[in-house]
Structures are given as structure tokens and as C-alpha cells.
Amino acid sequence: MDRLLAEIQARDDVLLEGRSTTLIGDLLDAVLSPVGDAIKQILEGASAIADGAVYKAPGALGSDASYGGADGSLLLSDELSRPDNRGLEPIGAQTLAWFNKYKQHGASMADLIQTATLTAVVSCPGGxxxxxxxxxxxxxxxxxxxxxxxxxxxxxxxxxxxxxxxFTASDLIALIGSHTASKQRFVDPGRAEIPQDSSPNVWNTKYYSETLSSDNKTILVFPSDRNLATYSSTKAQWNTFAGAGADAVWKPAFAAAYFRMSMLGVNNLNDLAECTKVLPLPR
Ligand code: HEM
Structure with a gap:
């Protein structure tokens, strides 16, 4: 029991030290609305996972445009044709079709990409x-x-x-756990559709342990993933997520880091409205 408690404490220590609490966007200038305050609190450490509470939407305020980040440019420019983005073509085409259908109702591409991403994560069992x-x-x-x-x-x-x-290094290690659901096609085209862990249809931490242990026969481990798994300053975080029962520590860490990612380059955070209610319930 003592050992278990010590292990849990050690995991908490890694996570508490590791998470970025840096403010971003227009929140650097001022928190001007209740929603701006809610976003600030999550960026600074409050849970990014919905707890069933009803969150009120605020009114709108003016703001500046930005360059890069979660601004829809992935699908509104030629970014998808870059080699870096290979593999995203089918979901890009689908999202563009959704955008063309819903933009008349005021949906932005940037929001639609996040709605699709968060729906995908929560729709994956365990997400x-x-x-x-x-x-x-x-x-x-x-x-x-x-x-x-x-x-x-x-x-x-x-x-x-x-x-x-x-992002901190710990944030990166938490974020990259989304390779629990990936199937590569272009790293080794001869093995297209090979996943990065043995349960690509489940949102779990097998990816972390299997990146360390796999002989690469049934899954394909990216060299970058193995580099992070064994690097001096990230291997402790990696091993924490690879340990038994780590789902409960990885998922909040992923949610926090992803929440940050979804807000990068957004310079009207004070003006946003909460829309969690459109997401399905966890499976
Ligand atoms: C170290 C940084 C990263 C590298 C080098 C990397 C690389 C890759 C590569 C090569 C693929 C497969 C593409 C293909 O062949 O089809 C992939 C898939 C994927 N990655 Fe990453 N990735 C990184 C970080 C991330 C992060 C931070 C996230 C999430 C926040 C993420 C989410 C995904 C997802 C969801 C897929 C599956 C896409 C699909 O199946 O269509 N990756 N990644």
C-alpha cells in the first residue's frame, strides 16, 4: 500500500512540475470576460475535462486576428499539400465538406476543426x-x-x-500519447495502416509501454517516439505513462496539453463561448 501511494505521489510530482501554465493570446493583455477567466483557469491548472457542469456562454468583444495556430488555415490555404501534413487528406476533405455546409450558419473552419478533433477523442472508447x-x-x-x-x-x-x-517537455509527452489511435501510412508506405500500438481503437496508454518494448513487427514505432521515450529529460514522464494503471494520470495531462494546443494563436479568447454540450458523452 505504501509503495502504491508513493508511486501515485511520484506521478503527481512529475505532472505538477511538468505542466505549462503560461498564458497565451489576448489573456496576456487582460481577462475581460467570464469565459476568458474560465480559459485562463484551465491554462493555469484547472481541469480541462468536462465535469458535467453547465457552463454559461458570455457576450462578444472585439479582438485582433493572428498568424498561425488554431486559425483554420490548415484547410483554408494550401497547407494540406505540404509533405508535413501527409495523411490528413481524407479528414481534411471531410472537414471542408462540413465547413461548406455549416459556414452559412456562422461556423468558422478553426472551430470546426476543433469540434471534429474533440468529438473524435471522446468518441474513441476511453477518450x-x-x-x-x-x-x-x-x-x-x-x-x-x-x-x-x-x-x-x-x-x-x-x-x-x-x-x-x-509547451513543456511533459506536455509534449502527454500530447504524443494520441498516437494511441494512429495508423501510419507514409513513414513506411510498405506497411500502410499499421498502428502505433496494439489497440488503435481504444484511447489508452498501451502506446507508451509498447513504444518501449515493441520489436516493430505488429506495430510501427516512429523513431521520433522512441527518441522521446528514451531521452534523459523525458524518459521519467514516459515511464510514468507506461506504468500499470497510468490511464488516470495520462488522460488529464493529455486534456490539459491539448486544450492549450486548441487555443494557440487564438487572440480573442475573451470572446469565445463554451460549446462543450455539443460533444458526445464518453464511451
Ligand atoms: C513529436 C511530434 C510528432 C511527430 C513526429 C508525429 C508524427 C506523426 C506521423 C508520422 C503520423 C502518421 C502519418 C501517416 O503516415 O499517415 C502521425 C499520426 C498522427 N499523429 Fe502525430 N506526430 C507528433 C505529434 C503529435 C501530436 C502532438 C498529436 C496530437 C496532439 C499527434 C496526433 C496524431 C494523430 C491523431 C495521428 C493519426 C492521424 C490519422 O490516422 O489520420 N501527433 N503523427
């Missing part, structure tokens, strides 16, 4: 229901190039890339 806010502004200017990771990159440069976007 968390992450709080969802809408009202992002679209930008059809393609984002800067050279900012996306590659599956052959070393751990340090991956960490640096994410640090530049306000």
Missing part, C-alpha cells in the same frame, strides 16, 4: 471529454513552414519545437 470553446477567427494565410515535427527527429529538437509554442 476524455475535453472542454470545448468556439468563436475562433479564420485566417486563410498559410502558416509558417518548418514548424512541424518529423518522425525522424531527435528528442531535443522536438522538445525545443514544442517549448517555442509554450
Amino acid at each position: 476524455p471529454r475535453i472542454r470545448h470553446f468556439v468563436g475562433r477567427k479564420d485566417n486563410s494565410r498559410a502558416g509558417p513552414t518548418g514548424k512541424l515535427p518529423t518522425p525522424f527527429q531527435d528528442a531535443k529538437s522536438l522538445i525545443d519545437l514544442f517549448t517555442a509554442k509554450t
Whole structure:
């Protein structure tokens, strides 16, 4: 029992030290609305997972446009044709079709991409229901190039890339756990549709343990994933998520880091409205 408690405490320590609490967007200037305050609290440590409470939507305020981040440019510009984004073509086409159907009702592409992402996560058995806010502004200017990771990159440069976007190394390790649901097609085209863990239809932590143990015969481990799993400053976090019963610590950590990702480059956070209620309940 003591050992179990010590292990849980150790996990908490890693997570508490590791999570980014850096403020972003227009919240750096001022918190001007109840929703701005709710987003600030989540960015600073409150749970990003919906708890069943009813969240009120605020009124709108003016704000500036931004360049890059969650601004819809992925599908409103030629970004999808970049080699970095290979694999996203089918879901990109589907999301564009949804956008063409719903834009007449005021839906932005940036919001639609997040709605689709959060619906996908919670629809995957075991996936968390992450709080969802809408009202992002679209930008059809393609984002800067050279900012996306590659599956052959070393751990340090991956960490640096994410640090530049306000993520800690622990956030990155939590985020990359979404490879629990991925099936590669372009890293090794000869093994297209091979998943990155043995249960790609379940949102769980097998990906972490199997990245460490796999002989690469039944799944395909990306070199970048193995680099992060074994790097000096990230292996403790990785091993925590790879341990037995780690789902309960990984999911909140993923939700927090993903929530941050969904708000990057959004400079009207004070104006957003909570829309969690459109998401299905967890399975
Ligand atoms: C170290 C950084 C990362 C690298 C190098 C990386 C690389 C890749 C690669 C190569 C694929 C397979 C593409 C294909 O062949 O079809 C993939 C799939 C995927 N990645 Fe990552 N990734 C990284 C981080 C992330 C993060 C942070 C997330 C989520 C927040 C994520 C979510 C996904 C998902 C959901 C898929 C599956 C897409 C699909 O099946 O269509 N990845 N990633």
C-alpha cells in the first residue's frame, strides 16, 4: 500500500512540475470576460475535462486576428499539400465538406476543426471529454513552414519545437500519447495502416509501454517516439505513462496539453463561448 501511494505521489510530482501554465493570446493583455477567466483557469491548472457542469456562454468583444495556430488555415490555404501534413487528406476533405455546409450558419473552419478533433477523442472508447470553446477567427494565410515535427527527429529538437509554442517537455509527452489511435501510412508506405500500438481503437496508454518494448513487427514505432521515450529529460514522464494503471494520470495531462494546443494563436479568447454540450458523452 505504501509503495502504491508513493508511486501515485511520484506521478503527481512529475505532472505538477511538468505542466505549462503560461498564458497565451489576448489573456496576456487582460481577462475581460467570464469565459476568458474560465480559459485562463484551465491554462493555469484547472481541469480541462468536462465535469458535467453547465457552463454559461458570455457576450462578444472585439479582438485582433493572428498568424498561425488554431486559425483554420490548415484547410483554408494550401497547407494540406505540404509533405508535413501527409495523411490528413481524407479528414481534411471531410472537414471542408462540413465547413461548406455549416459556414452559412456562422461556423468558422478553426472551430470546426476543433469540434471534429474533440468529438473524435471522446468518441474513441476511453477518450476524455475535453472542454470545448468556439468563436475562433479564420485566417486563410498559410502558416509558417518548418514548424512541424518529423518522425525522424531527435528528442531535443522536438522538445525545443514544442517549448517555442509554450509547451513543456511533459506536455509534449502527454500530447504524443494520441498516437494511441494512429495508423501510419507514409513513414513506411510498405506497411500502410499499421498502428502505433496494439489497440488503435481504444484511447489508452498501451502506446507508451509498447513504444518501449515493441520489436516493430505488429506495430510501427516512429523513431521520433522512441527518441522521446528514451531521452534523459523525458524518459521519467514516459515511464510514468507506461506504468500499470497510468490511464488516470495520462488522460488529464493529455486534456490539459491539448486544450492549450486548441487555443494557440487564438487572440480573442475573451470572446469565445463554451460549446462543450455539443460533444458526445464518453464511451
Ligand atoms: C513529436 C511530434 C510528432 C511527430 C513526429 C508525429 C508524427 C506523426 C506521423 C508520422 C503520423 C502518421 C502519418 C501517416 O503516415 O499517415 C502521425 C499520426 C498522427 N499523429 Fe502525430 N506526430 C507528433 C505529434 C503529435 C501530436 C502532438 C498529436 C496530437 C496532439 C499527434 C496526433 C496524431 C494523430 C491523431 C495521428 C493519426 C492521424 C490519422 O490516422 O489520420 N501527433 N503523427
